[in-house]
Amino acid sequence: MAKTSVDQWDETASNNTDIGGTNIDEGCAPSGINNAIRALMAQLKTWFKSTVFRIWDATDSTKKLAFDLSGLTAGTTRTLTVPDKSGTLAMISDVGSVASKTDVRRNLIVNGSMAASQENGNTLGTTNGYYPADQWALYFTAASAAMSVQRIQARTLANALDQIEFKTTTAKASLAASDSVTLTQNIEGSAFASAGFGTANAKPLVLRAQVTLPAGLYHFHLQNSAGDRHCAVPFTIAAGEANSPVVKEIVVPGDTSGTWLTADGVIGITVDLVLAAGSSKTGGTASTWGATAYFAAATQFNILSSTANVARLADVGFKLDLDATGLFGQYQVREVHPVYRSERYYARYDYATNDQICILQAVTTSVASGVLVGPAPVRPCKTPNITATALSTFSLTNAAGGGAILVNSLSLVGTVTGGVFTASATRNGAGLVAGDATILFANSPAIIVANSRL
Numbered sequence: 001m002a003k004t005s006v007d008q009w010d011e012t013a014s015n016n017t018d019i020g021g022t023n024i025d026e027g028c029a030p031s032g033i034n035n036a037i038r039a040l041m042a043q044l045k046t047w048f049k050s051t052v053f054r055i056w057d058a059t060d061s062t063k064k065l066a067f068d069l070s071g072l073t074a075g076t077t078r079t080l081t082v083p084d085k086s087g088t089l090a091m092i093s094d095v096g097s098v099a100s101k102t103d104v105r106r107n108l109i110v111n112g113s114m115a116a117s118q119e120n121g122n123t124l125g126t127t128n129g130y131y132p133a134d135q136w137a138l139y140f141t142a143a144s145a146a147m148s149v150q151r152i153q154a155r156t157l158a159n160a161l162d163q164i165e166f167k168t169t170t171a172k173a174s175l176a177a178s179d180s181v182t183l184t185q186n187i188e189g190s191a192f193a194s195a196g197f198g199t200a201n202a203k204p205l206v207l208r209a210q211v212t213l214p215a216g217l218y219h220f221h222l223q224n225s226a227g228d229r230h231c232a233v234p235f236t237i238a239a240g241e242a243n244s245p246v247v248k249e250i251v252v253p254g255d256t257s258g259t260w261l262t263a264d265g266v267i268g269i270t271v272d273l274v275l276a277a278g279s280s281k282t283g284g285t286a287s288t289w290g291a292t293a294y295f296a297a298a299t300q301f302n303i304l305s306s307t308a309n310v311a312r313l314a315d316v317g318f319k320l321d322l323d324a325t326g327l328f329g330q331y332q333v334r335e336v337h338p339v340y341r342s343e344r345y346y347a348r349y350d351y352a353t354n355d356q357i358c359i360l361q362a363v364t365t366s367v368a369s370g371v372l373v374g375p376a377p378v379r380p381c382k383t384p385n386i387t388a389t390a391l392s393t394f395s396l397t398n399a400a401g402g403g404a405i406l407v408n409s410l411s412l413v414g415t416v417t418g419g420v421f422t423a424s425a426t427r428n429g430a431g432l433v434a435g436d437a438t439i440l441f442a443n444s445p446a447i448i449v450a451n452s453r454l
Contacts, residue, residue, distance in 0.1 A: 053067060118134055136164055138183060139181075140276075149164060156245065163312045164183060164312065165310065168303060175276060178278050184273075203322055210248075211245070211311070214243060217237075219277075225268070229258035232295055234286050346450070348449050386451075
């Protein structure tokens with residue numbers, strides 16, 4: 001039989017007597033040539049066994065790739081199809097165990113696509129602590145400088161629709177030692193607990209974001225709630241990337257030291273995009289955790305150096321790197337319900353005229369307690385501070401039949417839990433009475449805000 005392919009050759013050299021019908025038995029050619037051909041055929045037959053076959057590195061032959069076909073069904077050929085692109089193979093271990101898949105894939109950042117902006121919409125802000133989008137605040141210390149920040153609609157590389165834009169409006173070329181400018185998000189302790197920071201099992205993380213920045217050196221700075229554990233991870237905007245949207249990815253090492261809070265309603269970790277840092281906030285070792293307030297290297301770009309400087313931030317992802325691959329991989333840029341997730345920290349309920357917005361129950365002759373109704377509030381991360389606007393004078397109906405009730409000044413008292421509050425109220429200018437046990441609060445436009453930000 002003509003042995004036309006390697007899989008038909010024999011590992012015993014003398015059994016290989018023809019190739020594609022050409023006889024290579026003794027006497028057909030010089031003996032040495034025939035023997036060499038038959039020996040080569042035997043070696044190739046042996047070599048392509050999965051237990052023997054290897055692919056080795058071009059510069060170091062000790063680096064080898066092997067295949068294991070023992071799991072295939074007998075008589076079956078399996079086909080591996082290679083896509084028409086370059087990339088990195090991922091192993092099962094890369095996605096972690098079943099128990100940890102949620103932690104591997106979950107974006108710890110809330111509103112990473114900037115899609116939710118309940119408080120300020122697209123309104124420009126200039127003050128320290130201003131929120132251009134839910135969970136994203138501008139923090140700065142820079143006397144004599146001025147800046148602005150707002151959410152803008154500009155499609156990202158990943159096709160999200162919103163970004164945060166920062167502009168320098170009054171420059172400060174020479175920073176004071178304590179100056180800094182950051183775009184910041186605080187991540188809740190219970191959301192960050194799986195990282196295991198402060199223990200021997202602390203896990204690394206990977207952060208990825210789209211940024212648009214002038215050329216220079218920048219940092220993502222991270223710290224614990226007490227502000228006594230710091231890590232600054234650098235990234236560079238090259239000249240060819242300047243003022244154009246680019247995606248940057250950094251690795252955040254796990255921190256085995258310090259105290260890291262893991263409960264609801266407290267800061268687990270703070271993430272800053274550093275746009276400027278004075279000398280008292282520079283120094284230390286890059287990508288290393290330490291106790292010193294190290295926000296950036298001394299060569300960090302100063303976004304306040306010119307009024308021509310504009311910065312944008314979008315599509316931020318931050319997740320555990322359980323297998324320490326240093327690769328972010330795929331993640332969902334646009335949340336399905338960004339406002340819903342954001343409402344755990346800040347909820348704004350806008351009630352139109354003639355909507356029933358709460359139920360009051362008299363506690364004393366001058367004070368009533370109330371429960372918000374309407375859209376079901378999301379469970380806040382901690383006791384929220386409830387504020388209300390457009391609540392000057394109301395006409396209320398007494399469900400017990402006691403007549404009209406006027407709330408001339410509804411002032412919310414202290415902090416409240418789950419939308420339940422205490423308020424001052426009057427009946428036609430006088431105090432509430434026992435007959436006012438149940439009061440329906442209606443017929444007034446109102447905005448009620450439950451602020452439980454970290």
